[in-house]
Amino acid sequence: MNRLPRGLGLSFFVVVAAAMILLGRGSWAEDPQTFAAGRAVYTKWCAPCHDPGVTHPGTNALTVKYKGVKSGVLLEWKDLSVNTVKVIVRHGISVMPQFRKTEISDQELDALAAYLARNTPSN
């Protein structure tokens, strides 16, 4: 394992973490490689219903459901757990159907859940 240069150590992480919190982002949220696979699954399967704007029925439904308590845009949620994403994708909810493994494989679902939960501190 590579070691950090002497002198960066713990204080480096504290500063980076504090900066991320101030920017309202979870850990490593902007690392393009880490979430590329999950983002691709989101773009293909989720975006048509869940991207921002009233023309996306999933976003519209969540906006009404949460009445301003939190955003209707999934990508902005900070309390979405990996497990919740997996349960909803495999069971569906309201008019959203469940997705088969020939559509979203377990591996793709892992990547999607990690991407959607990237802003949630416990993940």
Next chain:
Amino acid sequence: MRVPPGVSQSDFSAALAEFETVVGKQWVFTSDEDLDLYRDAYSPFLNEPEERIASAAVAPSATEEVQRIVRIANRYRVPLYAISTGKNLGYGGSAPAYSGCVVLDLKRMNRIIEVNEANAFALLEPGVSYFDLYRYIQERKLKVWIDCPDPGWGSVVGNAIDRGGGYTAANYRNHFDSHCGMEVVLPSGELLRTGMGAIPKADTWQQYKSGCGPWIDGIFSQSNYGVVTKMGFWLMPQPEAYMRCTVSLPRYRDLGPMVETLNYLENSRITAGFPDIASPLIGYPPIAQIQLWNESGPPHMTDEHRKLLTAVDLGYSRELEAYGLKSQIPYWQLWLSFHGPMEVIEAQWQATQRHFAKIEGAKFSIVDRVSVPLDPAKIEQFHEPEFGIPSLRAFSIGARTPWNPTPSKGHMWFSPIIPRSGAAIIEANRVFSQAARDLGMPLFRSFTLPACFWERSFIFILATPVTEDPETNKRYREGFKKLIEIGGQHGWGEYRTAPVFQKSVMDVYSFNNHALQRFHETLKDAIDPNGVLSPGRYDIWPRHLRGKPS
């Protein structure tokens, strides 16, 4: 382990083991958890014993694998049920028509074999969705349009063989009619190509539909005589421009002349875009704009207007008509669209106005006049499928919105074909609104207008909700069957339906003591003597299952 009815556990285990040698272990699904993914998400039998469920699922990636699976199924008499993308929501989803079938999931067969710009056609496998095909065309900057239904994640092949429809020009909207050539795995496992595809070296498979001799493509739609593994489609060359216009008419009696004029103009190809009938006075939207109403709310209505609507009979009252005339709110509004070179479509619009001007008080308006392709930033202002652009916006129907705080669990479409006349619209309203009241089904407000997907006929579509409550679902199911029966008594039949209603619907097609159904069964016995392929689909049962409850 779930086991198909009539199959021994040892035979089923042996069949599954052989399926695994064909597709690999990871593409044979047998756990309850995996098989729950094949349930119909909109089933009106949700969580009830009659819900149709699979015993296993197998997902091939190539035609040769489908052939081998079908041969194994014959050897062990294991019933299969083929699905394409399984997104036929409201019409059965990915669940089998006969509980215990092994779902033959073709989603992995997702190759776009060819998109030919020079002669505007495509050849596809069944796992290709409208989104997939659209992306493929856009990435290559090909100047062809697809014709898609509202939900863009469906299979192009599957929607066509289920005889679905879309929103562009008349000769592309009927998806089965716009296909050209099929490749089919027969229940024996043998491979067949139709039309010019039957000539081994023909390069006209997607250029001439019928070949020579009997044209059999129709028997592979809404049926169980084969597994379609490739299908060709004619595409629409990208038009230069698009124009959307309205014709507004002031009086209730104008409905009949409006439909007659539309029929003449459409059958003459003076207008070919999706025609959409609305009633601003009754408060009924054009079908293509329902999603806009769900997103932004219905247009404002005064209290006086709203009150008048509570006292109409079949959408009419003298007072309502007088209010419309006074307030300049049209009784009927026909939305028409035109595709082509601007000078051509402007001439078509001129001719259209000349014909409608024969109706007293007709008013005309151009709503949109745009060059194509659309500016991507403006696409969301339109109903995307009218531009051959797939989307999922239609899922605002039934979903939670500011105007629908209580979402449904799904819906089932009641969609009988009725004649293309004003009189038929009024008669269908009379018959079905009375029936819906008697049956306690929430299908009507003041008046319903039909959809104009097909030339020559209307579809009188009514969405019936699916709820979480079994008692409510039971009432709606029984009501749905009664509506089918009542429609049949008036000569109206569904164009398509979910497996749970296929028997009721096919019973209506009863001319000469059900000669059509008996012919279907004769074909079934000849083509699929072991009855392994999609038993019960559109109420076509193999001999050993006829007359038994599904």
